[in-house]
Amino acid sequence: GAGVSQSPRYKVAKRGQDVALRCDPISGHVSLFWYQQALGQGPEFLTYFQNEAQLDKSGLPSDRFFAERPEGSVSTLKIQRTQQEDSAVYLCASSGRDRDTEAFFGQGTRLTVV
Amino acid sequence: AQSVTQLGSHVSVSEGALVLLRCNYSSSVPPYLFWYVQYPNQGLQLLLKYTSAATLVKGINGFEAEFKKSETSFHLTKPSAHMSDAAEYFCAVSGPWDYKLSFGAGTTVTVRA
Numbered sequence: 001g002a003g004v005s006q007s008p009r010y011k012v013a014k015r016g017q018d019v020a021l022r023c024d025p026i027s028g029h030v031s032l033f034w035y036q037q038a039l040g041q042g043p044e045f046l047t048y049f050q051n052e053a054q055l056d057k058s059g060l061p062s063d064r065f066f067a068e069r070p071e072g073s074v075s076t077l078k079i080q081r082t083q084q085e086d087s088a089v090y091l092c093a094s095s096g097r098d099r100d101t102e103a104f105f106g107q108g109t110r111l112t113v114v
Numbered sequence: 115a116q117s118v119t120q121l122g123s124h125v126s127v128s129e130g131a132l133v134l135l136r137c138n139y140s141s142s143v144p145p146y147l148f149w150y151v152q153y154p155n156q157g158l159q160l161l162l163k164y165t166s167a168a169t170l171v172k173g174i175n176g177f178e179a180e181f182k183k184s185e186t187s188f189h190l191t192k193p194s195a196h197m198s199d200a201a202e203y204f205c206a207v208s209g210p211w212d213y214k215l216s217f218g219a220g221t222t223v224t225v226r227a
Contacts, residue, residue: 042204043215093157102160107156
């Protein structure tokens with residue numbers, strides 16, 4: 001596809017359930033980012049990949065959050081034992097190799113934990 | 115570390131009136147500054163960015179922003195609002211060698227007919 005694709009668009013999880021959120025970046029983009037956007041807030045950085053290497057995971061809020069990008073393309077953000085405070089929109093973005101290239105964002109996955 | 119503060123969580127303007135969205139930044143290094151727009155149920159779209167070149171930056175959809183180091187500001191303006199400008203706007207900052215963005219809380223713009 002032409003843009004960043006995220007699936008599912010909406011996810012309702014029961015508290016304690018594990019979830020997996022998928023991101024398909026723009027083809028050829030080496031950089032991939034995950035952000036968390038709580039209701040009424042700006043996005044907050046979670047983690048960054050350059051190809052398959054996870055170079056920064058400083059924004060992951062707890063060890064229940066795990067992200068991977070095993071082949072340097074598709075990425076999955078996994079949240080184990082979901083809690084109500086995990087409810088948010090999870091945004092994925094990708095960009096090219098050059099530092100000044102624009103980051104393109106997907107539409108996000110809205111996670112609601114009940 | 116870098117951060118931004120957006121002044122005003124909601125702005126209402128009449129169609130055809132000036133749009134002014136305020137953003138102040140804090141950065142210990144020369145900043146890269148960005149404005150993004152988010153329409154309902156959509157991802158973020160880049161409006162414009164400042165990366166230490168010209169201080170007046172022109173973006174898409176008639177928006178522009180001016181970097182003022184003395185005021186640590188990067189306010190977004192558009193001379194004449196259109197109904198299609200109704201959306202949420204985010205200011206963001208990063209360092210020149212940083213890859214992650216720090217976003218403000220956002221400003222929701224409504225346009226009155």
